[in-house]
Amino acid sequence: MLTMISGGRDCQLRLPEGRRRRYPARTLHLVDIENLAGTALPSLRKIREVRCRYAGRPGVGAIDQVVVASSHLAWLNAALGWPDARYRVRSGRDGADLELLDVLYYENVAGRFTHVVIGSGDGAFAPAAAGLAAAGARVTVVSRRHGLSAKLALAAHEVIFIDTPEPVPGPPVEAAS
Numbered sequence: 509m510l511t512m513i514s515g516g517r518d519c520q521l522r523l524p525e526g527r528r529r530r531y532p533a534r535t536l537h538l539v540d541i542e543n544l545a546g547t548a549l550p551s552l553r554k555i556r557e558v559r560c561r562y563a564g565r566p567g568v569g570a571i572d573q574v575v576v577a578s579s580h581l582a583w584l585n586a587a588l589g590w591p592d593a594r595y596r597v598r599s600g601r602d603g604a605d606l607e608l609l610d611v612l613y614y615e616n617v618a619g620r621f622t623h624v625v626i627g628s629g630d631g632a633f634a635p636a637a638a639g640l641a642a643a644g645a646r647v648t649v650v651s652r653r654h655g656l657s658a659k660l661a662l663a664a665h666e667v668i669f670i671d672t673p674e675p676v677p678g679p680p681v682e683a684a685s
Contacts (some may be wrong), residue, residue, distance in 0.1 A: 534571045534623070535571060537566070538577070539590070540604045542656065543576055544562070546671075548582070550582055552589050559589060565670060571581075574594065576590050577598070578604050579599045579600075579604065580599045605632045625650055626664070629661065631659045647663065647666075648667070649664040651669060
């Protein structure tokens with residue numbers, strides 16, 4: 509059972525002292541697909557591109573859980589483009605963010621997962637990320653380079669930019685004589 513200090517969304521999520529996790533080490537991936545795609549209405553092609561980049565960066569393990577959130581306008585492309593995920597749909601301002609925050613605050617994430625990857629750059633995730641880190645979970649943020657909140661970056665253990673190419677090893681450089 510987690511201890512919640514303060515009420516509502518400003519709470520800290522902590523395991524009681526001496527309490528061991530009953531679940532295997534695994535990762536929860538929370539993906540705001542519209543944020544990572546950089547558009548409110550991502551095409552199926554764009555979602556597949558984001559999924560491929562995401563799979564190459566933080567990677568998704570066999571026992572990991574992926575939750576993809578979007579508005580009702582983007583959910584069909586999200587479902588077709590990321591077929592093995594759980595979907596959360598909410599329209600309106602910050603609808604996808606609110607769906608993912610509901611997962612973070614109401615589904616015992618700190619007790620069930622050792623690593624949480626937040627696929628968004630929105631600052632709304634900063635308090636939850638800090639709470640997860642305080643509870644002992646490793647927090648990684650996957651974001652577009654120009655869409656990352658400074659508060660969220662500070663709350664995470666690691667930041668991965670999905671829109672920059674991966675370094676490709678070149679031929680060995682010979683020393684000049």
